[in-house]
Each structure stands twice: as C-alpha cells, then as structure tokens.
Amino acid sequence: MSDNNAAINEELTMFKDMVLRFMDQEILPHYSKWEDDHHMPREVWHTMGRAGMLLVDMPEKYGAADASFDVCQMIQEEMCRLGLHSLATGYNIHANIVAPYLLNIGTEEQKDYWLPKMATGEVLTALAMTEPNAGSDVAGMKTNAVKEGDSYILNGSKVFITNGNQANMIIVCAKTDPKAGAKGVSLFLVDTSLPGFSTGKPIHKIGQHSSDTGELFFENMKIPANALLGEEGRGFAYLMQELPRERLGCAVQAIGHAQGALDLTIDYVTQRKAFGQTVGQFQNTRFKLAECQTELEMCKALLEKHMDKFSRDEMTVTDAAMLKLAATEMQLKMVNECLQLFGGYGYTDEYPISRFYRDARVQTIYAGSSEIMKEVIARGMLGR
Structure with missing residues (x-):
C-alpha cells in the first residue's frame, strides 16, 4: 500500500467514526418522525455544519476540512447504509454537486461569498x-x-x-x-x-x-x-462536465443502501423461524442472499475502479453512466429480494426494510434515468 493510500484510509477511519457518532446522537433518534412528518427541519443543516460534515473535501480557506474526495463519498454511503436516504440525497446535492460547481467554475468572489456559508450550513443549496x-x-x-x-x-x-x-x-x-x-x-x-x-x-x-x-x-x-x-x-457544457461526479454519488448511495438492506435481512432471517427452523436455513434464502452479496461486491469493485479514475481526472461521461446504471439497478433488485425474505412483515412500516424499498425506487430515475444511461453508453460505444 502506498503512503498516499495509507493516509486516505487513516483519514476515512477518523471521519467515519465521527460520522457514525453524529448520526447516532443527532439524526437517528429523530429520523422516523421526520419521515412521518414529510419534513426535515432546516436546523439539521446547521447541526451538520457545526459538526464539520458539510463540504468536507473543499479547501480550508473556505472554512472546509480539505479532506479527500473519498471522505465526502463515505459520508453518503454511511447515511444510506443506515437507512437515511432522504438526508443523503439532500447532502449529495449540497456538498457533492453544488459545491464542486462553485469551486470549479465560480469566480473567487463567488466562492468567497458562498462556500464558507455552505460549509457552516448557514446557506443550503x-x-x-x-x-x-x-x-x-x-x-x-x-x-x-x-x-x-x-x-x-x-x-x-x-x-x-x-x-x-x-x-x-x-x-x-x-x-x-x-x-x-x-x-x-x-x-x-x-x-x-x-x-x-x-x-x-x-x-x-x-x-x-x-x-x-x-x-x-x-x-x-x-x-x-x-x-x-x-x-x-456554456451552461450545458458545465452540466456535462460535472454530471460524472453526481452520478458517481448516486452509485455510492446505491451501494451503501443495498448493504444496509442486506444487513437488515441477514439479521432477520437468522432470527425468524418458520417450519421449525430459521428462515436463513432454507436453501432458497441462502441462495438469494448469496446472489445479493455477489452482485453487491461486483458493483463495489466497479465503484472502486471509477473512484480511482475520478481521482486522476480520467473518469468519462460513459464511465459514470455505466456505474450509475449498474449500481442503481442492482440496488432496486436487491432491496426487492431482501423485502421478499421478510414476508408480510416487510410490507409494514414497522420494519425499516419497507423504507429501504421505497427510498430506492427513485435512484434509477433522477440524475439521468437508466434509459438515458443506456443511451449515453451506446453513444460512447458507437460514436453517435
């Protein structure tokens, strides 16, 4: 492992511990009520700003942490793994999409004015x-x-x-x-x-x-x-320039969300009994879980490949389209399989898997639908 990779891993571990503590203390106790109310208080963004979780990979001179790009993605992944997809979606827009637009395209005056306020949560975007x-x-x-x-x-x-x-x-x-x-x-x-x-x-x-x-x-x-x-x-050109990062973020969320659904399901099937044995002892259950784990690992490998390409500024629009298509379609298939293994309980609000199921559905629609992703990929292959 290179010194640079070791440093990134150490940074990720440090931030991950902080993120998990923050979620446990500030978000998880209230999240179900926010979902029931169809409303997340504006104060949440101030709280995240005070915790240093917004714009983590932006430069220090704008009041940000100047952490690696991997940290920003890890925060989204952990949010989704914990079933906080609503929060992750807003975070993705604010910290992973709008902030880079400003950093990469904005004037110094624009960056000096907006980015520090975005880092504290004073400004939501x-x-x-x-x-x-x-x-x-x-x-x-x-x-x-x-x-x-x-x-x-x-x-x-x-x-x-x-x-x-x-x-x-x-x-x-x-x-x-x-x-x-x-x-x-x-x-x-x-x-x-x-x-x-x-x-x-x-x-x-x-x-x-x-x-x-x-x-x-x-x-x-x-x-x-x-x-x-x-x-x-030049707006359309800027959109095309920044879309790969947005779609990479969707893939990160898909993988975190799928992992969270799988964790819930493994826990359920090892405890739930039917016909004198746990649900996890039935061959169908074991085979379904094996398929889910395998498809998840393949998408993780694809994500790792393209995260590396992105860090070298080599990830193309076609790369991002393939990654989003593969990860979000896997996410939908996987949460569907997981919910099925919960039986009737999976269809109730009492079990979090139902929220995982609902929250996943939009992933193949926003930031470019799966159909658009296929068209982008085909154009890259055929040159038109």
Whole structure:
C-alpha cells in the first residue's frame, strides 16, 4: 500500500467514526418522525455544519476540512447504509454537486461569498434543471434569463428540485439565447431571498419522505449580472462536465443502501423461524442472499475502479453512466429480494426494510434515468 493510500484510509477511519457518532446522537433518534412528518427541519443543516460534515473535501480557506474526495463519498454511503436516504440525497446535492460547481467554475468572489456559508450550513443549496415539460431534455427548457443592463431578468419554473423549498441559493439553468438550443443555456447562482422567487407546496413522494422536493417559480426576478456562473452560453457544457461526479454519488448511495438492506435481512432471517427452523436455513434464502452479496461486491469493485479514475481526472461521461446504471439497478433488485425474505412483515412500516424499498425506487430515475444511461453508453460505444 502506498503512503498516499495509507493516509486516505487513516483519514476515512477518523471521519467515519465521527460520522457514525453524529448520526447516532443527532439524526437517528429523530429520523422516523421526520419521515412521518414529510419534513426535515432546516436546523439539521446547521447541526451538520457545526459538526464539520458539510463540504468536507473543499479547501480550508473556505472554512472546509480539505479532506479527500473519498471522505465526502463515505459520508453518503454511511447515511444510506443506515437507512437515511432522504438526508443523503439532500447532502449529495449540497456538498457533492453544488459545491464542486462553485469551486470549479465560480469566480473567487463567488466562492468567497458562498462556500464558507455552505460549509457552516448557514446557506443550503439546490440545483435546478428539471422543468414540468423538460426532464432530461435540457435543451428543451423554457426558463429564460434576459440581460438588462447590469442585471438579468429570470422567468420560468422548475420541478422535482431537491432542497428546493429550504434552499438559500440555487444554481438555476436558464436559456440566455432561446434560439441556440443547448448552446443557449447558462447557469446562475440565484439568491432565493430576492423578490420574484416563490415555491409551491412540498412534493410528497413514494419514498424519501423527509427529503425536501420542491417546485420553483421565477417571476420577473431581477438577479445581478455577477450571479452568472461561468460564461454565458456554456451552461450545458458545465452540466456535462460535472454530471460524472453526481452520478458517481448516486452509485455510492446505491451501494451503501443495498448493504444496509442486506444487513437488515441477514439479521432477520437468522432470527425468524418458520417450519421449525430459521428462515436463513432454507436453501432458497441462502441462495438469494448469496446472489445479493455477489452482485453487491461486483458493483463495489466497479465503484472502486471509477473512484480511482475520478481521482486522476480520467473518469468519462460513459464511465459514470455505466456505474450509475449498474449500481442503481442492482440496488432496486436487491432491496426487492431482501423485502421478499421478510414476508408480510416487510410490507409494514414497522420494519425499516419497507423504507429501504421505497427510498430506492427513485435512484434509477433522477440524475439521468437508466434509459438515458443506456443511451449515453451506446453513444460512447458507437460514436453517435
């Protein structure tokens, strides 16, 4: 093992111990109530900020921990293993997606202003791409921003936006040149305290109940010209540049979530008895668990390969698509098999496996559906 790998492993161990203590003390005692209420208090993000869990892999000069990329992914994986998928989804957007957009594309002024506030939890963030009539079709979006002097006037709406109702700043994708298709898309750092911004009722979902999912409206919203993130008209290119990390994060969550479901199931089948023996002694149960473990290990190996490629800045859009496709499809299949082994109890809210089942379903939809992933992979193979 190289000195660098040893240092990363030591750092991961240190942070993991801290993360597990934090979850045990600050999150797990309240999480079921948040899920029942379909609401996670905004204070959670302040608490996470005080614990040093936000933006862990951002530079120290922005008030972050300057830890390795692996630490940020480990936090998501542990959240999902513990069944905290709603929290992990919001965390992924704020710390694993929006923060890198700012770090990689933003001006020093933008980074100095937003990143320290994001690290403390004072500012919660979101990314707004999807529209009511334009999901994966970014080029077909209708939200627009018109330049007027030293400002832009923003109009339009977005839907299914994680952290949308509570966010203080949102990266908004908008058309600055409606005739240019994908080349007419720009990104803006939108301060939600400005006039012209509003939200609809929180969207209730099949799973991830306490994850804040909102519908956003921009009505003649005047935003300063320095809210432009990067260059005008390069928004689609920036999205393609940053999507691999987002999809890698989805795969990390899938693997953590699947591991958590498997742990619950192993514990259940070794205790539950039927026909004079434990459920775990039936051949069908043993074979199903063996299949689950094998598929999980294969996805872990694929993740390790692409985490390494990402660290060398070599992971391609096609790599990320294959990883997300494999990991999230495995996750859905695995939690389904696990719930089946619980029998009727698995279909009740009393047993956490039911929440694992519900929460997993969206993983093959957001950040690019499995169908889109297959198309991306095929284009990479066929060159068109």
